[in-house]
Every structure is written in C-alpha cells, then in structure tokens.
Amino acid sequence: MLHQVNGPLSRELELETSSLGLGKLPKRLMPQATQKLVCGFCSTGCSLTVHLRDNEAVNLTATRDYPVNLGEACPKGWESLTPLKAPDRATTPYLKDRSGKLVPVDWDAALSVFVEKFKAIQKKYGPESVAFLSTGQFCTEEMALLGALAKFGMGMVHGDANTRQCMATAAVAYKQSFGFDAPPFTYKDFEESDVIVFVGANPCIAHPIMWQRVLMNRNDPKIIVIDPRKTETALAATRHYAITPKSDLALLYGLAHILIRNGWINEIFIERHTQGFTQFAEHVRDFTPELVSAATGLSMEELQELVSIIHRGERVSFWWTMGINQSHEGVRAAQAIINLALMTGNIGRPGTGANSITGQCNAMGSRLFSNTTNLLGGHDFLNPEHRRKIADLLKIDPGRIPDKNSLAYDQILEQIPVNKIKGLWVIATNPAHSWINQHDFREMISRLDFLVVQDMYHTTEMAQLADLVLPAAGWGEKEGTVINSERRVGLFRKVAAAPGQALADFYIFKLIAKYWGCEAMFREWSSPEAVFQIMKKISEGTPADISGIRDYRMIEECGGIQWPWTEGQDPGAPPKAGPLKERRLFEDGRFYHPDGRARFLFDDVRPIPEPTDSFYPFTLLTGRGTSAQWHTQTRTGKSGVLRKLYPKDAYVEINPEDARRLQVEPNEWVFVSSLRGMVRARAVLTSTVKPGQIFMAMHYPETNRLTFAAFDPYSRQPSYKICAANITRLRNG
16 A cells, blocks of 8 residues: 655654655745755865855855854855755665666655565564665754664664774774763864874865864964874974874884883873773783884884873873774774873863864764664664663663664675675665775675665765665754764754755655554654754763753854753853853763773784785775865766866875886876775875875775775774785876
8 A cells, every 4th residue: 555645744744845845945944044954065164154045055155253253264164055956966766677767756666665675674684684774964863763664663683884984983982982972172272272183184175264273273283293194284393103004003002111210200190090990900911102103103202202291281182083983993092092192181170181083064963862772862773671661761662772882884794695684775885985995895786675865966876786765955054953072062954955855864764654554653853953952851861961052043043052051051151152162071080980080991902904015005094185075076076066076086196206116197086996996096106105106086986996894993984094005107198
C-alpha cells in the first residue's frame, strides 16, 4: 500500500512538504531585510548576515558583533549562497532502473522502495544488516532525529558519521583524559596566550578566522609550529620545527622528558588535579634528547630551545587538528599534548589549554547527539542507567535502545563483503571521494544489496553509485543548531526555499518514520525547535548541559552560547558580554572523572604503518590546499569565484632537489603512485616540502586513490597523512 505524504504529519511538515513541499517559504519564515545565521562550512562557527530582497537572498556580509568572527569571513563564507543555486541540485528523488540509470521518481515511490528494500534486508540477514553513515555538516536536531529513528525506530545498531574522519581522535582523547569529550578553550585564548603552539595544524588555511584571532593578540606571542611541511602558518610563525613525518609522539614525550628533568613542571597542579603522573614520568624517562633527535630530525639544541620557550611562557596554549588526529597513534599523540598542558599547569586559565580545533561546522554536535559513538547527549549505550534515563525521557521501551556500541566507520564497511551489512544509508557525506584507499572502498560498496544516498546534489561521486537518491535541502534552506569548536551553540536559519521537491533532512527523516511505521515514537519531535527542547532535557546534569538555553531566540540574542549553560544559571543575565560571553572549562581544576582528576595517559611509540622503500621512496603527505576549498569540493566547486582561487587540476608539491634529480619541470604532468594505484598530477616545485617528501591536497579525488588504510586503535580514525609513494614523469604529456 502506498502512503500519501501530504497528510497532516504536523503543521511544520505540511509547510515543508506543501503537497510535496515545492517552492515557497512559509509565512513565519518570510524574508526580512536581513537574517543572521552561522556558516555551514568549517568548525569556526562564523556568523553571516544574509541580505534579502523580494523573497530572495541576494547577498551576505560577515556579522560584526558576533563573538566568533567579529566581522570577518573567509572566501568560503563569502560564497556560501552560490552552491544553493547550482544546476546539479537534486530536485527530486532518483531511483536506479533496470539498466542501471538513475531516473526521477516521486517521494511516495522513493520512500516505499526505501522501506521495502531495507526491511527485506533485515528480514533476510538480521536487524544489524542495515547501517547508516552520516555527517558533521547538518543540524544537531537532524542528527538527533536520525540517530533516534535509525536505532530506536528502525532497529539499526550500527551507524557512524564522517566525524570519524576528522574528530574521533580528539573525542576519545578528551574522554579518556578528562572524563568527557570537553574541548576546554574559548577563541579569546588565541588573543591571551604569550606562547601559542600549533601541532599538525595550519589555521592560516584551514581556519583563517581563528588565525585572525591570533593576529589580534597584543602580547607579542611566540608562535610555534610543529609540522613536517613549511605550511602557510609555519611561514608566519616565530619558529617552525620541521619534524620527520609521524614522529609527533616521540617528540612530545621527549619534551615531557626535558621538562621533568629540568624541574620545569607545576607540581602543585599535578598533585591536586591529576592522576598517573608518576607512571608517565617513568614512561618518558627513555625519551632522551639523543633518541628524540634521531627520531624527529630535530637537533638537540632545537629540542632544548622549544622546551625553554614553553617553560618561559606564563600562558601557553597548545592547539592541534588533523595532523595529530589523522594518525595511526593519534589518540596517544593528542593525550601527549594534553599531558604537557597538565604538567605545566597550562589549563583552565586565560590563554592556556590543550585545544583541539574541530573540522566540520557541527562535528561537536555530532560527537554529542548523533547516536553514533555514544548514546544521545554524551551518554553510554553500555550503561543500563543511561539507557533507562533516555528511554524515560523519550517515553520509549528501554529495550529499543541498543545495549552495545556501533561498529566504527571502517568496521561497518568491512562487514559488507562478508554479508553482515547489506543495506547502507549515506547522508550528507561523500565517502566515494573522501574515504581512505578508494579502490577498496568502491569494491566494498559494490557488494551492497541496496545503497541510499541523501544529498543536495545528484552528481556527487557517492550519489552516482546509489540505488536511490533522496534530495536534501542545504545550508540556508533549513533551521536548527550547530556547535562549533569552542562549544558555542549557534543557529542555522532558513533564508531560501529548497529547489523542486528537495526537503530539509529533518523532514525526510520524519517521512521515513511515517513510512516505516514508527511515526508515533516521534510525535513530539515535530520541528527542529521542538527537538531542541528534547535535547535540553537529555543534556541536563551532564557536562554538556544546555538546559538553561530557553530557545532559539535566546541563542540568537546572545550571539551563540557555549555549553554548559544550565537551568540554574540566571536566565535574566544571559551570556551577552564580558566573562559570560567567552567561557573556558576547568577553571576550578576539577575534571569529569568521578575523582575530579585528569589522567596522564601514554603508550609505546608505534612504527609508521607503511615506510618508504626502493620502489616507493617518497613520503606522501596530505592536507588542505587553500582556504577557498572545502573537503570534496561538492559545494566550493560550484562557485566560479572560488574556483579561480585554487588550481583546477590535482597537483603534487615536490622539493626542487628531487625535481632536478627526476628531471621534472614546473607544472609538468607526473604520475604519483602508491601500492593502491597511480594518478596524474601537476608538479609544483617548492621548498615547503623537504627532499624525500611530497604533498597532495585532500580536495582532489586523486589523493585518496593513493592513501593507505591504517587506523588508530582507540579512535578508529584513518591515518590519511602519510604513505609511501613514488613519482615518475609522464613522458608523453
């Protein structure tokens, strides 16, 4: 029996669907002169003011009074509206016909097939045979609804998000060290440090507005960059320490060794607020300057200089991002940074902290509320009290909540060839470009019985592999909250109608709940703001408590609100200015473990997964290309302005010494190869990479045809940053 979607699911859903929801903005969202909303690209969480004319978003400016970006925006932000009008928007569902071609269908046919196929797979292979892969790109309310629908309504156990690719390491490191996934900093710390240490981070390119906050620092800070490559940030730094790729952990243990040996530690802080320091000190005893110098390529004088800079700083902040996270030993490397902050007392004070910079606009929301790595709101699937609490709040049977954790992203994929997972639902992510070792990825995906892709565009690499494509609204076409790197809850607002039959992901999930037959479970989840009220109840009493945030209007009036903000805090004095506007964690020295103490955690240094050899003598590094590119270029590639700001073709950076030896000329086509395959790229000759190293930007599909699928054992995050490769000339052009 076919369901009709123009029935009274709710007033909000009627407004979205409007007999399949085509075209106009509902009256309550009719455009005003301007509308402020948080940018949908990176984790900085800038506010953009969209200017509207005659029901149309025509321009935008950076919001001057927002505490994140203070009137600044990067190139991606300025071009945020352009991707909404791209000609390849998915404006209707598409279903693969018998010839293998995606053809347009209506929502009724699409969702009927969705339910029929997934239920048939579950009946044949069991309830765990269907999984989802989601995103850090859409609203927290959408993440919560998806996770609850999939796991409580549809009986799925396994679901993960592309946050696994960028932030899993930091999340696990914080949980283990602090007792909760709690980035302690506020962006004001960029301006208040006197020593700023970036480890595997390039904010000039990856987070340019955060770099602007560094430039606002009036303390004449020493800016230290630890990175194998001479990045844009390294070029602007006080000192650049160009370590051997993936020698981070040895270096960080070596710095701890020297600090302890010299007595340059905060013994009072260690004694009062930490646990495990004695064992950690014993562990790093073997990391002598001689050993660390050999491992990192830094001289012993450089090591001593770096330690001295840290020691002399009164307010030292440590910052890391993908250079640490995307590693075969990323969790322990992140915790080695945390250990340095703890042992020197550089945490909980202005200008200090062990600070992980997030990747995507809502990776923090995903970490807390997506129902992937933890139960809603930072709770634990393995804890029966947590399951009972969530079940009571949601008024559902506790038995519907899985009592085991999901498989991680890579483990979900590995279950496909062995017939354990046969149906996959991919939402707002493009792993057919972004996942590591693309040859193996596509081979695994080809063995699915049914693949659903939900996206803004029907042309993405992942959508082209799908059996069913569901058309989704994008940034600016829906509303909800997002949480940035500094824990600030901000707002997406709707300033444009989605094209054709495309719907906000929230309402697609509502429709699927109806077709699946579990819509009664989500009756109170009637709108994004209604779900926000549910999230508040779920968060109450946790470290990420947001129960004191009244509603969306309060978030807007306050310029975003950092968690925690509890019901007990004065509602008449919202965090509009001063110390309440910029808040850091652990000012009282208490952490989230039951005893209130942070943990010193450590492990043996592991060898790199794929060393170079005579066949593959180069170390291939990967990372961001320019501030104008974003991930797989699904959106930034729609802007002619942005395309002019970065190279059209994939390119490989080569040191001039290596280029001369190989007789490679500038801009010449070359082959770059690894054990996974061979790709073509333009040669860029530059001393920013050392001899024996090459660099390719992550934004081109060629790069992940080469990368090696190694994973951190604790976070299951892929090690994108390093593999063995070779370069040969493309003789015939």
